[in-house]
Amino acid sequence: MDSQEGTQQPHLVLANKLFLLRHPHVQDIEKVRLKDEVFSAVKSDDMAPLYETLATDSVLERDQRLLDSMRAKIDEEIKKLDEKIADAELNLGETEVREAHLAKALYFIQIGDKEKALEQLKVTESKTVAVGQKMDLVFHTLQLGFFYMDFDLISKSIDKAKSLFEEGGDWERKNRLKVYEGLYCMSTRNFKKAASLFLDSISTFTTYELFPYDTFIFYTVLTSIITLDRVSLKQKVVDAPEILTIIEKIPYLSEFLNSLYECQYKSFFIAFAGLTEQIKLDRYLHPHFRYYMREVRTVVYSQFLESYKSVTIEAMAKAFGVTVEFIDLELSRFIAAGKLHCKIDKVAGVLETNRPDAKNALYQATIKQGDFLLNRIQKLSRVIDL
Template identity: 45%
Template sequence: MAEEVVLPIPNLTVPQNLYVLSNPALKHLHDKARKDLLEAIKADEMGPYYRSVTSALAPSASGSSGTATLELDQSLLESLEKANQEELKRLDERLEAAEKTEGETEISDTLKLKANYLTKIGDKDRALEAQKLALEKTAGLGSRIDIVLTIVRIGFFFSDTTLVTDYMAKAEKLIDEGGDWDRRNRLKVYRALHYISIRQFKRAADLFLDALSTFTALEVISFNDFVAMSVISGALSLGRVDLKKKVISAPEVNQVIPELPVLGDLVKNLYECHYETFFVALASLEQTFLIPSRILQPHARYYVREMRILAYAQLLESYRSLTLESLARAFGVTVDFIDSEIARFIANGRLHARIDRVNGIVETTRPSLKAAQYDTVVRKGDLLLNDVQRLSKVLY
């Protein structure tokens, strides 16, 4: 197990609430987001962060931006900055005393205290500088891994993808040198969150589901949100057999489903081929979970489109031909809609079928095995070339 308690810093609910508050489409969530955001800022004495977000969310001169604002409370800002100054002064005095009279361990501990405080209050530049100094002065492997993972969380907090990828690579290297079971499992969750944030749903699903029964990373995501991410990524990337085994029948998923029924509706209706109710669940998921999530919102349209293609393909694979009318009825949409949508996906090579508009029939086509193998070789070759190019940049 980890040598130390993992502190939930920086508080990752803060940028989520800021995202909601700054999104005009989520107006119905603004009051709660503003309340929760202010409470978190006060609880963690986030003076630097409060100053930056009140400036960033300030209304335009015309006042017509349509974005909810977090108004600057000057007295609150002054009280937060005063608390910051006092605590940092105390930590500096403690560090000075440690450097004069105590050993390397005490100095390292004090450096970590200061770095963690700067991280907690949302002072990105100073926090990174302090964390890197603490990393340099810390000897224990477990503690070094914890510092690196804290820097990864700073990257998550400020949506700094470069910081996340660089320090996750450092964390993997350190863990390979002898990281314990708990830290290995926490890193899986960090990697899964990164993958889903950059639209790599298959990689994310593999890691989410692998960590499902051993989840401990509450410092980066709540258990309910972790399960939701597991279901969302798994629904898109798993076949029907694995969807049943790894998601629908998973006890951890079934524990959370009553609180997030739309997820249960999504995977159950997809698995049981109830496509009309699946479409309803997918639309509900988009509005209640994808769009309100700062991680998933950039991928909401992509996800909904890919899930629709998955459902269309699943139905078409079961028949040699279907009438447009029966296809439309299965999905609870109009014939014109299904005709237009299926035609678009066929033209883009996403569905293997053809439409006979004269007779109102969709005929399933089966791509040749040789063509499929050729496509696989080309796709894997492109991935290999990209990996080689990245490696050459590191080496040379």
Template identity: 40%
Template sequence: MSDGAVFAKKPELALAQSKFAALNGTPQQREEALRKLLDGIKQDKMAAFHAQLVAEGVLGKNAALQKELNTASEAELVDLDKKVEEAKEEQGDLEQNESSIHRAVFLAQIGEEEKAHAAYEEILQRATTTLNQKLDIVFGKLRLALFYYKPQLIQKEIKRAHELVDKGGDWDRRNRLKAIECIWYCSQRQFKEASTLFIECLSTYASPELMSMSEFICHGALACAVVMPRSEIKKKVIDAPEVVEVVGAIPNVDKMLRSLYDCRYADFFVALAGVETDHLNVSRYLFVHHRFLTREMRIRSYAQLLESYLSLTIKSMADAFGVTQVFIDEELSRFVAAGRLHCVIDKVGGIVITNRPDTKNAQYQGMIKQGDLLLNHIQKLSGIISM
């Protein structure tokens, strides 16, 4: 496309994030988010999106601004319609498709979700649309689905993008698709898949239209923190040059990972609280998982400490995490009962005794069970053959 940069950025996903922060952030975060929302709406002439936010109660009613946005967006649509007609009369198929795509992009930009999807789909079905144009259209539809967060549509467009990329998509589009999938997997609590894609495209991330580098690293690092072994987190995340470069923008994420690796558990708890406030509570992709993520990280830290001891006092454990003995007792009791921590709590003695699972014995018992099943199948098979 002649203007791929414009196409790639509309609608601005940062505005969808600002809307979410305006509804779920701290008072300071809300104030900043509302300012960004209004600036973005004015800059992109987002008449339909502004009307939607007013109807939802996110923004206050402003008739003068709405009228100004309507006038500006309608004038530009008239101009784009004129260019589409001129392309039909004077130019070839490629130019006609591009002018139509620019019109669809503008519909997406101003917040006309359904009209934009319909316009994209019409161009996609044309026999004259090239593979690269089809890919860019699918990415445009995917952006719309992400902007309004339509899970079924996101899955559909990701599948469609894969099919087109496999037919001949270039490196840039493949990499962009990986980044989108990484964030999508984060939103679906599929952190193992997200961490794999994050590591694959970390060094080649070039999708600022999806989110900034620091935001991408924040989401990917949190996914890795839940599922990746401690040694791999150190090598592939904490010490990765791309991560080191942006730690100033996400200090609590960096502090959380480093303090856990260095066994500084009190610092880890403080950083985890900061991660929840600064990132999890205002991320439109991770918010629904914030309790799961903080719980899993606490379990991981408890298990890491207990792994080093046969037993330790509740007091020493509480001191290590910088919390009260009552808090540690309640936390451990809940996680032990759920089978997430392998230890026994002696409340009389105030001691936590580790009770590591015997993996070798479990493997032996599993082998015996599988052997019995195999013998049963052989006996049944021999009976059938003899008949």
């Protein structure tokens, strides 16, 4: 089950195919191909528990003879694995016992039996002494979590991995964990932390079992655009040599990043439209599609308005290559939501910015904190007097 360098974990490839198979925007002819590939993968690995679930959900057709055949093969394989464990415990050393238990855990992962896999991973951990080997078991658990999108399991496993690193641990595994945590943060809409973790891992990326390096760069650029300021974006993303070597291979991504930084807003919107399909069809980004689209538009509108105290709606519409009606409707929504600090003078057809004064905001916050402190002191003095 360990994936070789440069190869994505087969079960995560399968998870992505299952996601696309259920996606409403994937064409029917494509779904026919995906269905065949999913069925082939399930059949070749004797994934009876998963096959039963997919058949119940009408994703695959139920073939009872095939299901019975899979279960018979599973029973036979588990019997062999149990015999190896018993033999190791009687005749061999602790290392061989651990390896035998690990083999059984990996087999449960292979056949898609989540509960038994987690249970067997715990048994294997009890036979494991080295911190590095315990970390590898956590990575197997994390892969299970991402296969089933079980965020509670992922969160607990990340916390467990961090506590293990306090006992020791090599840099390679620490760097791998950053990517796992970054993917978890991105999947749970914490884009700021995801961008930070991804950027830290650019030059040390070895987590090919999760996704290819191209996909990693795709996630890094997308999360950075909505979370980094202009100066940081230039230093960490636009000029990053690791990103420059890959970004041209990903359709629209280079135009998306560079047109934003160079204030070429018309080109930015064209590239943005080209990227929407990729974001919509991404397993981890799909649930946050609408949110991400809003955040990107907030960033680009804010950047445009930053240069002006007032600007005509017509000039802004022309800069973005859209109609006056579209930009008027867009901005009114963002202003009402408190995302943009400006107001629309509909009669004059002008946008007036009213950016909050940073010094005044700091002064108001200080006054508020001072009042809170005085109230606490007064309450404390009454207690002391008593």
